[in-house]
Amino acid sequence: MAAHPVSPLAPSKLPVLPPVAGARLATAHSGMRYQGRDDLVMMEFAPGTRVAGLFTRSSMPGAPVDWCRKILSGGNARALVVNAGIANVFTGKAGQQSVKTTADGAAKTLGCRASEVYLASTGVIGQILPAEKIVAQMPKLKAGLDGGNWLAAAKAIMTTDTFPKLATVTCEIDGRKVTINGIAKGSGMIAPDMATMLAFLVTDAKLAAETLQALLKAAANQSFNCLTVDGDTSTSDTVLLFATGAAGNAAHSKPSDKRLADFRRALVQVMSELAQLIARDGEGAQKLVTIEVTGAKNDGSARIIARAIANSPLVKTAIAGGDANWGRIVMAVGKSAEPADRDKLVIKIGDKPVTARGMVRPDHDEAYATRHFKGRDVRISVDVGIGKGTAKVWTCDLTHGYIDINADYRS
């Protein structure tokens, strides 16, 4: 498997994540696919840890997704086991057996129930996951558990990712300091053989599982759900949020409680950072693209329009080429089939408006727009002139690199 060059959009410096009380991590090498690097992560959580989860909407979910969905109703978590290399998707009964073997192995190793062991796998679809290779590493994983292994964990879950993705934030609940750490991999919807969007968040906040679930869902709508690379939804997308409770705050149960306002803000922040890191590492990405839609019928309509622009191969190739071809943005709005007023449509590239009254503005600054499209950070905003709906989406450009990575990856 050829390594691909690190994305030019990679952050110049990786954050150092502090330990989160009640959580320990370890990594190991299974040998199932990758050579010379770790490909397994184990996290162990203190008793009483609560968990929330969001999963792919694909009708072809992987066996680990089925498993997590099933045990999530319990709301308790003691461990997470992740492997990179084989996704354990479309593997029938054998896939279910791999999941059971892995969960049983972790439960025995850590002294908890299998139904408290969360699992995620990322990699090739359709291959059987050799769970025994994971279980064989569990004694070593247990021995290596430590609060400080976040960078190693972020690296061990990488597949086609060209850099590890980490974020951390602190906030307060009732005056107590709370930390939220997160790691993520893969390029969201890009979903090639080897990629899956996985994100794992760990906080020491004390929160009931139902509250946690509501907060996670709301934050995902402002972060991971604003992300698209190529519109291809993975069969394995998984976001898990673990709360160890070690911060000892009072466990407010109403998600909208104003005493949780800072936690809500912090959760959106750390998840948004991870989402943007994923867009920055979209396969072949040379540019981070932010698309904002306003004036739509409602927020849902705005998101559909924003995604139509973000997923348009013609818009994405124009951005790749630094050609500020705004006509393609008109096309993408039109094809979304959402309400939009052609004669009120205002497209902005960077900070300057391009259109008015159903045509290009007489003062359109083509040179400025071209310069903006040639940069690393492209911003497009569109007001569709109908209502008050808004949405924001992050994506990247469509380049030769995407074709290189995906045209003959497996063979």
Place this chain on the structure above:
Amino acid sequence: MAAHPVSPLAPSKLPVLPPVAGARLATAHSGMRYQGRDDLVMMEFAPGTRVAGLFTRSSMPGAPVDWCRKILSGGNARALVVNAGIANVFTGKAGQQSVKTTADGAAKTLGCRASEVYLASTGVIGQILPAEKIVAQMPKLKAGLDGGNWLAAAKAIMTTDTFPKLATVTCEIDGRKVTINGIAKGSGMIAPDMATMLAFLVTDAKLAAETLQALLKAAANQSFNCLTVDGDTSTSDTVLLFATGAAGNAAHSKPSDKRLADFRRALVQVMSELAQLIARDGEGAQKLVTIEVTGAKNDGSARIIARAIANSPLVKTAIAGGDANWGRIVMAVGKSAEPADRDKLVIKIGDKPVTARGMVRPDHDEAYATRHFKGRDVRISVDVGIGKGTAKVWTCDLTHGYIDINADYRS
């Protein structure tokens, strides 16, 4: 504007289209964008010619689409004027004026009403169409009108097309021989700056406008609506069917009349041929891909699934690379969000089944599948195990050529 090499999927021989009684054609050079080639087509139809039309569903249609929609209610046609190079889309009031000037010019030249002059433009979005350059050529166009100019017309409407697209078929209505000729351009949904799906069909059948419209719509569902290249819907897609009535058949008015069965078949045939030619000339296409879905909840659901596969960048790049990566087909079915049974899903590549019982078959012939994917003509079929809905979609692969053509076309 760099010329791109002729698609390797181009037919080895172009059909010679016979004249259609009641229709004459001419081409000319406007000089508005292309050098050294004709870029204008005029067709003149005998009095009494009826017309049917289908147009883009984009909410940002071009001025010529607005015009054709408006006059179509009359059902009568005496002329068609098409230009290549500038699409007259998103041009506000100036665009409406260009349309009026062109229609008035043709009406005056040919001695008919402006409301009988159909218009189509293809090319760059957002530029004003210099109608005076079209009108200036009208005397020359009129002088050149001839029943035999089909190849010249098919060439004059090309933009990024690498070969002209023509088809002809004969059929019978009540024992009378009827001809249907068609020309088309552009790569359907691919919709780059310079492309638009335009198709013009001319028959000597005698049919009422309402009947014609119903027949055209039904045939489009089995031909052009089975076509996708990159999922980007053009602002200018136009299909027009003109019937001169010169064949002198009895004008059966019920579209489902069994005496029209052969005409219906012939119409689907000529339109399917054109649709496949468009897929064969998709930008950067190296392979024609046919996707058949069966076992869906209904035909509409089957089409959504087939399009999800056909538009998936990961499936298209795998085909480009000759990597029979069937896991990506699973992914695409899953992301369609249409009902599908993971454990009954049967994917076939070429003639051989790949999956059964929610996983790969033990007898899966990887070497065969790879050979099939490396060929020019790739067939994928998927039974989703739910019901009786079926659909077929034609597309092409996603290659470096697509990026080359679209990344810096305008600049």
